[in-house]
Amino acid sequence: MADWLTRIPDAARRFLDGRRLDEVECIISDLPGIARGKAVPAGKFARQAKFYLPESIFFQTIAGGWGEAAGPQGFTEPDMILIPDMETATAAPWTGDWTLQVIHDAQRTDGTPVPFAPRNVLKRVLAQYEAQGLRPVVAPEMEFYLVARNLDPARSIEPMLGRSGRPAAARQAYSMSAVDEYGPVIDDIYDFAEAQGFEIDGITQEGGAGQLEINLRHGDPVKLADEVFFFKRLIREAALRHDCFATFMAKPIADEPGSAMHIHHSVIDKSTGRNIFSTDDGTETPAFHHFIAGLQTHLPSAIAILAPYVNSYRRYVRDHAAPINLEWGRDNRTTGIRVPISTPGARRVENRLAGMDCNPYLGIAASLACGLLGLRAGAQPRPMMAGDAYAGESDIPHDLFSALELFEEADGLRQLLGVDFSRVYEIVKREEYNEFLQVISPWEREHLLLNV
Template identity: 55%
Template sequence: MPPAKKEVRPSTRGTRTRAPAFLKNLRGVKSWKEASAWLESRGIEDIECITPDQAGVARGKMMPSSKFTSNTSLALPSAPFMMTISGQYPENGNGFEYPEDDGDLKLVPDLSTLTAVPWEEDPTAAVICDLVHQDGRAVEFTPRNVLKRVVAAYDRHGLKPVVAPEIEFYLVRKNPDPDYPLTPPVGRSGRPIAGGSGYSIAGVNEYDELIDDIYHFSESQGLEIDTLIHEEGAGQLEINLRHGDPVELADQVFLFKRTLREAALKHDVYATFMAKPIQGQPGSAMHIHQSIVDKKTGRNIFSAEDGSETEAFFNFIGGMQKHVPNALVMFAPYVNSYRRLTQAASAPVNNKWGYDNRTTAFRVPRSDPNARRVENRIPSSDANPYLALAASLACGLIGINNKLQAEPPVLTTANEDEIDLPRGLLEAVDLFEGDEELAGMLGRAFTSTYAAIKRAEFETFMEVISPWEREYLLLNV
């Protein structure tokens, strides 16, 4: 019997099918087909469909991933976007009217923001959504749409804004009772870290394991942290994000705030973005670096070919100087925000500008001409990133459009002079409502809604009796 012939199979070397590149994306896909494959490859069970409200808080719905990819219709009422931080609703008036039907708004997922939620035990993903009316029109008063409106205004002029936020925050001990002051957490040394630790590496190392989780959670979501430092306050840190598109960077700050809070809770502490969480300690800012690029040439319009400043550069600063005080309620949105804006402190209370001058509201850092930018140092870290970016860029564009002239730069300390900004929330709201050019840029449906919310929040604050009143008024008046 002849031996059996050995079967010769064709070689498969070099022909193995490679996984599509998009499956490796940490954040974002281009289509629903890619979304389905991306979710399946990670075994994702649940999807958080989220969108920022006026405070920057995530609102939305959670659903199984199979339902998410089956072309299901998502909707939210308008109520969450007309609500104060304490869950109340403003009174009608001054252009604001609460819709009688409170009809549904459509949630439209932006698949470019699809990312994992690394702190969840079950495989979970999140996607940021836009809000549109039933006929497809963008909802004018929602924060992400407000920022998109401002970016579109730049686009109509052939311009593209580029931004880089810097976010300061505090780590504090857990404090379930709001009647007690916040205190710094205990680090690995077993002692609470003291203030005056700006740029201290030892201060950062006090929270090594927590910071490792911050980096891990951020990397898992494709959040591009540039640097992390310890700031001046006790337990105060700052994280800088890499520069880029305003909407994308606002999305990153939105996700980053969630990430920080979750990482902190894992280590039994709070991360807070309050502007002034601890009495006697520095406030927390969200500085915004801004430059503008010509879309055709890719050139930074703040710099001429010879490297000198352009007229557009000075016009942008002129717009900031004129309109930022009127937009302050978008940079300092709460009563607590104004505790940070005090004379002779690290936060500016002026509308001046200078070269590498940190006492001015608008600082021009030292840089090469192609990286020339304007840093807005007024916003506090409690600001909604979408609204802070929208307001800052809107003020600059108004300056460019109207060819507003900047005042001369300040070469000395500017924060000990007269205060150029509103001193409180109601004064800021009054100025905000009176700026017609700003309202035209941001959208009147938004400005009337936002102003009504801020007035309602102030009235809620006035119902609370503070420790200062009990200490100094109880037995003395």
């Protein structure tokens, strides 16, 4: 690996221009999307082609517990082999020395992919598109809040103080003045993104107090999932520089909108390079409707991945900027499945159900898997919703337990994502749900302590 610095992206080389690299962070996403790995001296990284971590990192809950997901061999914690993907090498510009981050792929000692590594799950779904001569293109949108520092879990989360010294205000969607309130944080986000070679399509103020949205340009699903994975860390680090927190919780503040990771999809025919959602004359194809039908049919079973925590379901509130059902419509933000205005060549389908708290690899994989199931089945969607979808009935799970019940029964979806991944994911999420049930909430203490 002595020549590895010649194989890193241009942005990483520019970051190091004239400087000596000190450290390399060898990272991989766990099930929640947390970066796990090792920080090693640059010299050691150059001498080694692979690194090791225990497979058990994928059995860990968000609270630090463990799901009994090791399988028949028992909890022996075998090592997996981490292979660096040099195309992901990027700066860590917030560190005190000159550091690069490199995402790694996880293999077993026999050379097969670790089936429950999130990046491998997404690659598995893409391989099944590839087998049909198709190439998906995605564009994720990232919503998040900038909030005041909160060191006490019993205290409610509050909006951050803006440049004016006043707390960020709600109901200021698309306000440039609101964006200017936390301009210093945004400046660092832009600077960090530039150092890392990421292209931001735009930053806007959303409807919540201190809520922002970053749009990324469309592209390869693995590359975009890598960027969201990197961006979450980048944004958190920018916020910490300015005495506030960035949070990607689906619903951090009561009575404020939740934060979504809307996923735009289109699909390219590899033999022609054309979008399969549009005909030569620009009209919609049967494949376009099959994809929508796949989302309508299978997304309820995938909600456990798109909304992975008990907090996630607080986002699905009628008339509160998040969908409550799986209606589809053209340029209709009340529907769960939206068809944005576009040219025929850029025709795409937007899944508005995914929360920003989902793992980007798994969220994109699950959404694409649902669409592929519709393409394979030649399914037809329900009639298009032309009005307010909030007037309709809810047809998505209302809690994590119900979502996991649907996921358990979704054989087609589990086959696409991988049976072993699905087994591990379900076990870990059920353990997290049990951990949540052991915590007594302020609501219970307020209303039940003396009244029941």
